[in-house]
Amino acid sequence: MVEFILEYIEQIVIGLIGTFLGTWILYCWGKRHFVHPFRYHKSKKRVKEAGVVTFFYDRKVLQADAGTIGDYVGKAKNEVYYVGCWLFSSLNSLDLSNTILEKAQQGVKFHFCVISPKSILIDKFSEFFNESRDELIKKLNSTLNMLFTIKSDLPAEYRKNVKIYIHDQIVTTSFWAIDPEDEKNALLQLDHKIIKNMRFNSYGMEIKYSDKSKFANEVKRGYFAVIESAKEIKENKI
Known part of the structure; x- marks a missing residue:
């Protein structure tokens, strides 16, 4: 039992x-x-x-997907907008400079908006980008010099297609908009710099812009607001 x-x-x-x-x-x-x-x-x-098309965790991944920045800008048929810190390294490449010259003569309008060398935020940007104050100002001035050189290299009738602005906003992301008013072909690109890291240590995404995407609309509206509050400079006398 x-x-x-x-x-x-x-x-x-x-x-x-x-x-x-x-x-x-x-x-x-x-x-x-x-x-x-x-x-x-x-x-x-x-x-x-x-509307996110591509996410990249490294600049090399971005280039593998979208090509060089010159290739990317070369997709434009109507307008290109850039809002960011500076374009010192990109403009040092003939790839981008030649693309701007070529597309501007085809009627594409360019809007470049970078940090003012006299911004009250220079020290903050210097700390974020791990650059000395003097070096940062030098890069900003060089960026403006190169943009104005490109503009002056254009035939007189096409110089109006390149507009240059300086802003005084806290922007640590490079923003590109390709044909933002073209519902079919509009593209947005965000390239976010990592604090106190090299330029290539960045991450971001490419967005297929659509009026139906709340996120894409907020991104576009935010960076376009920077341009709207920026100062257009027609002569390099900063």
């Missing part, structure tokens, strides 16, 4: 352990096959709704 009871208890214990293990296995399997994919599809839906 005692042996029967012990055997019965043993079977109950084994059954409970089996039930527990089975439940645990099903939980783990379900979490892997249902919960994670659900999150994945949810994230995928959000990315699609936002």
Whole structure:
């Protein structure tokens, strides 16, 4: 009788352990096959709704996907907007400079908006970008010099297609807008610099602009507001 009871208890214990293990296995399997994919599809839906085409965690990844900045700007048919810190390195490349000259003579309008060398925020930017104050001002002045050189290299009738602005806003992201008013071809690009890191240590995304995307509209509105509050300079006398 005692042996029967012990055997019965043993079977109950084994059954409970089996039930527990089975439940645990099903939980783990379900979490892997249902919960994670659900999150994945949810994230995928959000990315699609936002209009995000590409995410990059390194400038080299961006170039592999979208080509050089000259290639990217070369897609424009009507207008190009840039809002950011400076374009010192990009303008040192003939790739971008030649593209601006070529596209401007095809009627594409360019709007470049960079930090003012006399901004009251220079010290803050210097700290963020890990650049000395003097070096930062030098790069900003060089950027303006190169932009005005490109503009002066254009035939007189096309110089109006290149507009240069200086801003005094806290902007640590390079923003490009390609044909923002063209619903079919509009592209936005954000390239965010990482604090106290080299220029190539950046991350960002490319967005297919659409009026239906709340995110894309907010991005466009935010950076266009910087241009609207900026000062257009027609002569390099900063």
